[in-house]
Amino acid sequence: MKIKNGAAELWASLNPAIDLSEILDGFLLGFSGIAGNENNRSEAFSREFDEEQFCFLDARPFDLSQQNTQIAQFEHGAEILENSFCIAMPVVATDDWPRYVAEFLEFCWPDGTPDVPKIQAKTRFQAAAPWSIRKRPALAFYAVRNTTWKAPYTSVHFNAAAGALGLHSLHTAALLQVLEQDLAFNGPDQTLAEMYAKLLPIHTRIAQYETDHAAFFEQGRQVFLSQGMEVLARFSLNQHFLIQERESASPVDLQIGQTTNQVNQWSMPTPQSMVLRAWCERITWDGFAKPRALAFLKQQKQNDEMAKAIVAQCVSLGKGTWPDLIEVLAAEPISYQCQLEIISFMADPNWPGAGEAYDVIQKNPDLFAAALQESYQWARESNDDSWMEMIGDLLGKDENKDENKDEDE
Numbered sequence: 477m478k479i480k481n482g483a484a485e486l487w488a489s490l491n492p493a494i495d496l497s498e499i500l501d502g503f504l505l506g507f508s509g510i511a512g513n514e515n516n517r518s519e520a521f522s523r524e525f526d527e528e529q530f531c532f533l534d535a536r537p538f539d540l541s542q543q544n545t546q547i548a549q550f551e552h553g554a555e556i557l558e559n560s561f562c563i564a565m566p567v568v569a570t571d572d573w574p575r576y577v578a579e580f581l582e583f584c585w586p587d588g589t590p591d592v593p594k595i596q597a598k599t600r601f602q603a604a605a606p607w608s609i610r611k612r613p614a615l616a617f618y619a620v621r622n623t624t625w626k627a628p629y630t631s632v633h634f635n636a637a638a639g640a641l642g643l644h645s646l647h648t649a650a651l652l653q654v655l656e657q658d659l660a661f662n663g664p665d666q667t668l669a670e671m672y673a674k675l676l677p678i679h680t681r682i683a684q685y686e687t688d689h690a691a692f693f694e695q696g697r698q699v700f701l702s703q704g705m706e707v708l709a710r711f712s713l714n715q716h717f718l719i720q721e722r723e724s725a726s727p728v729d730l731q732i733g734q735t736t737n738q739v740n741q742w743s744m745p746t747p748q749s750m751v752l753r754a755w756c757e758r759i760t761w762d763g764f765a766k767p768r769a770l771a772f773l774k775q776q777k778q779n780d781e782m783a784k785a786i787v788a789q790c791v792s793l794g795k796g797t798w799p800d801l802i803e804v805l806a807a808e809p810i811s812y813q814c815q816l817e818i819i820s821f822m823a824d825p826n827w828p829g830a831g832e833a834y835d836v837i838q839k840n841p842d843l844f845a846a847a848l849q850e851s852y853q854w855a856r857e858s859n860d861d862s863w864m865e866m867i868g869d870l871l872g873k874d875e876n877k878d879e880n881k882d883e884d885e
Contacts, residue, residue: 479745480792481647481753482582482612483635484697486704487719489735490711492628496547496557496619499632499711503617504543506707510699511615512538512562512576514545523578528685530678531614531639534562534578545617553624560613563640566689577614580639583651583675584608585757585764604674606667612637630711631719634704641700642686642693648679650750654758657751661775662768697742749789756789759804760796770800774807777814787817798829806836815847823855823863830866837870844870 490499504511513536523532545559562576586606616635622628638644655672659665686693708717716737745753758769777783786804790797802821805814821833837844848871855864 479638479641479643479742481650481750482580482610482638483616484638484641484643484700484742485636486634486701486708488632488708488712488717489719490630490632490708490717491713492621492623492630494630494711496555496621496630499619499630499707500545500557500617502707502710503634504540506703507561507615508540510564510696510703512564512578514543514559514561515578515613526577528681529565529577529580529639530644530682531580532578532611534576538562538576553622555619555621557617557619557621560616563614563636565640566692577640580612580614580637580644582610582612582644583648583678584610587762587764604678607671607674612639614640632708632711634700634707636700639682641697642689645679645683645686646745646747646750647754648675648682649747650754651675652679653747653751654754657755658765658768658772661772665765665768668765701742749785752785753789753793756786756793756797756801759790759800760793761799763797763800766800770804773804777804777807778809778811780811780813783811783814783817795828798827799832802829802832802836810840810843812847815844816851819844819847819851819867822866823860825862825866834866834870841870 513534515534524535525531526533545557548556548558550556560579562578565575565577583604584607586608613635614637616633618633618635619630621630638647652672652675655668655675659668659672705718709715716735719735755769755773758764759766759773763769773786777786783805787801790801798821802818805818810818818833818836821827821829824830837848848867852864852867852871852873855867
């Protein structure tokens with residue numbers, strides 16, 4: 477399935493008549509020899525740090541009988557199952573048992589999004605300052621089951637860290653390229669130069685490790701996909717149980733996913749998309765060196781295809797990037813494509829960015845006139861009343877009068 481910066485995910489809708497404990501048992505048996513001990517219930521177990529992979533190793537021998545994930549019960553019939561597991565990696569064995577990676581550590585922009593847990597560089601990671609470091613479980617399992625809802629459902633996610641798939645270096649390479657582009661475009665900066673110097677040797681080690689074990693990781697990606705599909709198929713209602721993330725270039729009628737009957741293969745990110753995503757991560761509410769990132773993206777958006785790509789990345793990253801995305805799109809000159817993208821953010825007046833989009837259009841009524849008319853027609857054909865109302869307000873339309881006119885005709 478799709479691989480983003482830090483993880484690959486299989487996301488499925490399963491038979492709600494099956495208990496989550498059965499699905500978990502199927503997961504553990506299906507991934508036997510790949511998945512190790514569960515590791516997020518306690519920090520008490522012994523771990524050791526591997527500098528080559530920039531990860532934590534589980535120092536316990538694997539013991540399937542000691543898995544004790546609990547299913548949490550919530551109101552209204554909802555059950556939640558959440559845990560993460562170690563994963564076997566090509567590390568030199570000791571004491572006749574393989575090492576299992578518990579968590580991979582990822583470099584993140586400092587002062588990143590507040591809802592993502594990160595380890596501010598300290599003690600062991602002091603050498604990485606001012607970067608933030610995020611822990612990424614090697615293999616994660618999350619499930620929700622509700623049998624009392626009007627349409628009972630079970631949704632299940634399997635996540636594998638990019639490091640477990642030999643793709644950790646793609647992210648570090650993207651971060652390094654962003655720093656190079658920033659320094660070239662915006663000029664010298666001591667903090668950025670220091671960040672580059674600290675990340676480069678770690679990236680080199682990770683990239684070398686993944687190159688040395690390329691065959692292992694290639695096989696591992698296929699095993700994860702095939703084993704995950706096999707486990708999910710055992711508990712599915714039909715053959716169309718997988719959900720793929722809906723690709724959208726704008727937030728109009730935003731949907732998070734849809735079932736699919738497509739052949740499931742890895743959707744590998746391109747280096748260019750990884751770099752653009754790393755740039756867009758910097759224009760969230762408390763983004764790192766945001767003015768420099770905004771300046772760069774405003775120049776990039778002058779190409780309409782790049783503008784659409786920036787929007788798609790920000791939609792995927794979440795609403796924290798949307799207010800500043802509007803600022804990027806509204807930088808002069810505002811092409812017709814950028815006008816349409818700006819208008820699309822008014823589809824829900826509660827979305828971050830909707831107010832900013834409204835203000836930009838209100839200040840440039842003549843420029844946006846044609847794009848507003850096109851978007852208004854689109855909203856009308858889609859029966860999107862709230863979006864049509866927002867656009868109609870800018871066009872000076874009286875919705876009730878227009879409806880009566882249509883009825884008369």
